[in-house]
Amino acid sequence: MNKMAEPISPGQYMWLVAISVVAGGIYLWPQYLVTHMGSNGIYALFTTTAIAVGVTLLEVAIALNVGQPTFLASLRKILPVLGIGFVFPISVLVCLVTDAIILALYGHMMKSYFYPLTPILAVEVCIVGIAWWIAIRTLSAVARSVQFWFPIILLLLVIIMAFSSIHLRFLDALIPSPHFFIAPWLNSVASTWFLYANGSVVVTLTPHVEWKRPRDAYFTAAFAILGQGAVLLVFYVIGLATLGPNGVSHLYWPLVYIFSLVSVRTFFFKGIGAFVIMAWTSSIVLYLAVHMFCFAWSVTSDIRPPAAMLRWGVVAAAGGLLIGATLFVPSVVQAREVLFHWVTPATLLWTLLVVPVEWFLSTRYRRRNREEEM
Template sequence: MLEQGKIDSRQATLLMISMVLSTAILTAPAIIMKHAARDAWLSIIIATMAGLLIARLVTGLGLRFPGQTLFQYAEEILGRVPGKVVGFLYICWLLHSSALLTREFGSFLVSALMPDTPIIVFHIVGTAVLAYAVRNGLEVLSRYNQLFLPLVLGLLLVVFILATEEMEMTRLLPVFDKDFVAILKGAVVLTSWMGEIVIFAMIIPYLNRPEAAHRVAALSTLFTGFFLLVTVVVVLAIFGPNVSAHWIFPTFNAVRVVSIANFLERLESVIVAVWMLGGFAKVGIFYYAAVLGSAQWLELKDYRPLVLPVGVIVVALSILIHEGIVDMLDFIGRVWPFYALSIFEAGIPLLLLVVALARGKGGKSS
């Protein structure tokens, strides 16, 4: 194996939570509300159920081929040349995703905190730190995430509880204010986030107990769905759907209004901590998957020589792919769900499973 490290089920669960929640908690509420308005919470429930199906698909496929990642068993299922084509497509997607996440990360810091700082500074510094972590392997990323994620999510939950005085639950009524098509559109957008669990296909071989993969994927998806549900309910109850849908980061603004006795205020630093620490882990996972997958695709014995070149590509793409934050969020809301979900998160894994079953490839998934 190119990766010698092993992680336990708890570390893997927390890693999969970070992979979705850290960015979705800031940008997803506004995008979903543009479609489903006050019924956005229904979209989240539907998306969580869809995410569970994708999680089952990915883990079932991975467990049929013990010790292999998606890049490796794609060749075994489809043959060398078609498998290489699939691997190349995933490399492109992982690089694009890493660049998009890096741009999202930098855009938040510039627009919300440091507008006078060139965005390229955040991209270069962040990618350099991530390159060091990725070079040191999966265990380093997992231990970092295990240390910080429970702390920042616990703080965020406390902030949401403190925000109850600002909430008016009648803003969530009436239920089914939008038609089912609008609710489904919101669910499709969020499912494209939930579907990022496909990256778990690169992690399963490195679990110390691979048989726990189904439980890891299901728990992380359910927890992510629950936390996003709480987030959307809080935002809707404070601002209502009309105001929330027109903000770029409604969760950030919801936390800013919390004020306890004019003493405990300016708690948006908690959101910044979630974004910084969780976003670091998320970009790191995609970066790691891109490096490891590229090394396996090229049939190298060590992935570390690719860490720097992949980092340079990610930084370059992060500057070139979108003109600004509005253009980026429009892409995430309109194009990304169908591009990512239909091809990489559900389409290709489903194709691989069908062909594997038809050709009798792999063992039985547990």
């Protein structure tokens, strides 16, 4: 333990867990899902959310069973060699690659809709720069930033959604088809998992709350994930009810498109829907900051004394990795191909393989510890 680990409140924990998922890639939602499943996309959304809740609960259990301050420290206890040399680097890497593609696509979206003449790299560097600035602070400082900004982001979204509700036209389009096909369902689940991929940051965050009862940790984490699932559901409804499944599947960024239609001509600022960009830029910044913070903390927490410069450097390295990876993204088409068909299914597979094993080993570790104590 070091001075960074001053405890956070359950509320702060909830906001941190919530921002670590969905907030990054939300602007891509729900095009892929609707393209492959149409009005049956709702089933895939429920499935991914259920998997995410299950995985998060297992991660909370791992953290509580092992009782170590970070994900890496937990792995060291339950899987000494393989955990440090294999599981941790791969978990972090797949998450960072996902984040990098999400960031690259966000840059492309900004260029397409708002800054046609600004180089994408400038947008990406700015986002990573602010994320770095937040991520180099202490846990409670990061938690306070998220606790302050995330509700504001949600409030902004609610206001914009209220404005765009006048465009809701096709509530019938939400009715799922009685013909259910397994292949597109599995495909959609495997390809939209990137929304919930967070590189096990929950394991790092959970031990730093003074839980009254362990079950509070489970409830809070599940509530955060379900809350983000509800956001996805609301956006799914807005997308489908405004444009119908065919319209949504023909747009890369359907929600940005729908919110850009909000125009109040008599208002001083005509394109009020552009506020959504502020909301989403803030949310992607916090999302990246929480990921980078947890990874850097895991890496540096055991090095004593924990030099601030070292953490700055590790966060900067993670940020550099993100920026570097975006440079290899040549176009939206290729980035989407890689994200949906390669990185996301691989991340899901990895998560479903590794997290249950980690949980199993953590319960064994706990049992052994108890026996030793007795």
